[in-house]
Amino acid sequence: xxxxxxxxxxxxxxxxxxxxxxxxxxxxxxxxxxxxxxxxxxxxxxxxxxxxxxxxxxxxxxxxxxxxxxxxxxxxxxxxxxxxxxxxxxxxxxxxxxxxxxxxxxxxxx
Amino acid sequence: xxxxxxxxxxxxxxxxxxxxxxxxxxxxxxxxxxxxxxxxxxxxxxxxxxxxxxxxxxxxxxxxxxxxxxxxxxxxxxxxxxxxxxxxxxxxxxxxxxxxxxxxxxxxxxxxxxxxxxxxxxxxxxxxxxxxxxxxxxxxxxxxxxxxxxxxxxxxxxxxxxxxxxxxxxxxxxxxxxxxxxxxxxxxxxxxxxxxxxxxxxxxxxxxxxxxxxxxxxxxxxxxxx
Numbered sequence: 001x002x003x004x005x006x007x008x009x010x011x012x013x014x015x016x017x018x019x020x021x022x023x024x025x026x027x028x029x030x031x032x033x034x035x036x037x038x039x040x041x042x043x044x045x046x047x048x049x050x051x052x053x054x055x056x057x058x059x060x061x062x063x064x065x066x067x068x069x070x071x072x073x074x075x076x077x078x079x080x081x082x083x084x085x086x087x088x089x090x091x092x093x094x095x096x097x098x099x100x101x102x103x104x105x106x107x108x109x110x
Numbered sequence: 111x112x113x114x115x116x117x118x119x120x121x122x123x124x125x126x127x128x129x130x131x132x133x134x135x136x137x138x139x140x141x142x143x144x145x146x147x148x149x150x151x152x153x154x155x156x157x158x159x160x161x162x163x164x165x166x167x168x169x170x171x172x173x174x175x176x177x178x179x180x181x182x183x184x185x186x187x188x189x190x191x192x193x194x195x196x197x198x199x200x201x202x203x204x205x206x207x208x209x210x211x212x213x214x215x216x217x218x219x220x221x222x223x224x225x226x227x228x229x230x231x232x233x234x235x236x237x238x239x240x241x242x243x244x245x246x247x248x249x250x251x252x253x254x255x256x257x258x259x260x261x262x263x264x265x266x267x268x269x270x271x272x273x274x275x276x277x278x279x280x281x282x283x284x285x286x287x288x289x290x291x292x293x294x295x296x297x298x299x300x301x302x303x304x305x306x307x308x309x310x311x312x313x314x315x316x317x318x319x320x321x322x323x324x325x326x327x328x329x330x331x332x333x334x335x336x
Contacts, residue, residue, distance in 0.1 A: 025141070026138065027141070030142075044167035045139060045142050045146075045168055046168040046169065046170075049135075049138070049139070049142075049174075050177040050181055053178065053181035053182055054181050057181060059259075062260070065134075072141065073137070073141070075134070075138045
């Protein structure tokens with residue numbers, strides 16, 4: 001498991017990335033993130049929804065109530081055009097950070 | 111299985127969220143907890159243990175409530191309708207009035223159109239050509255601001271046409287009502303004045319606003335659909 005302090009920084013990227021494939025409701029989003037990261041990233045109700053509302057307020061996501069095939073009403077979130085635009089620079093920033101950390105680690109081990 | 115909505119409501123409390131938003135949050139949290147609970151039950155946990163594990167996702171409900179309020183209350187200060195319709199609408203109306211005033215004071219002489227062919231004979235229509243041209247830009251600004259706030263195509267159209275709404279009310283409601291109520295006005299003269307006024311202050315500005323705003327709206331909706 002990744003420590004909460006590090007996880008906090010990656011949360012936005014995780015949510016935006018998982019929504020890139022299509023709209024999801026909160027529970028499904030948390031489950032997908034956990035599955036795709038093999039349990040390294042886990043979102044609880046308390047950590048997921050404040051983030052979703054924050055991203056929605058920024059206009060990066062849009063939530064709308066939908067009824068599933070089983071008749072359940074769930075609030076589904078989808079990426080807005082603005083959210084899609086933001087995803088690429090955030091990805092680049094993280095890739096740069098990982099590269100920098102990798103380089104630093106190599107230097108330290110040399 | 112517990113009633114998740116009742117449980118969440120009890121734990122979250124009301125705070126200062128308005129009731130509709132609070133109901134939405136409660137329903138959303140209840141749905142999340144219900145699915146967590148069902149998953150845990152499928153994994154073989156007892157009902158009691160599954161409820162406990164589902165609720166353990168939130169360590170501090172008060173703190174969560176505060177975070178939710180913070181995230182959603184700022185949204186209340188300026189609702190979507192304000193951002194998508196009223197703000198762009200009043201801004202473009204203000205801009206168009208200011209420009210009209212400036213053009214009346216400092217601009218070239220207006221074009222005067224009369225039904226009788228003689229310029230000084232009423233009824234006449236006063237057309238400020240530079241103002242009509244400036245409305246192209248104002249229509250584009252209106253639709254840009256509305257679109258940026260995520261407005262629907264209908265709200266974008268309303269924000270384009272907002273600056274002509276006061277003139278429409280004046281010519282479509284105020285003058286016809288005055289015509290009906292006041293017997294001293296020459297009805298023949300007023301009818302042609304009304305028609306000329308409608309063309310000069312509603313139709314022409316409306317066309318100019320649409321000519322400026324619609325291309326921006328089309329570009330915006332194409333980009334959104336990509």
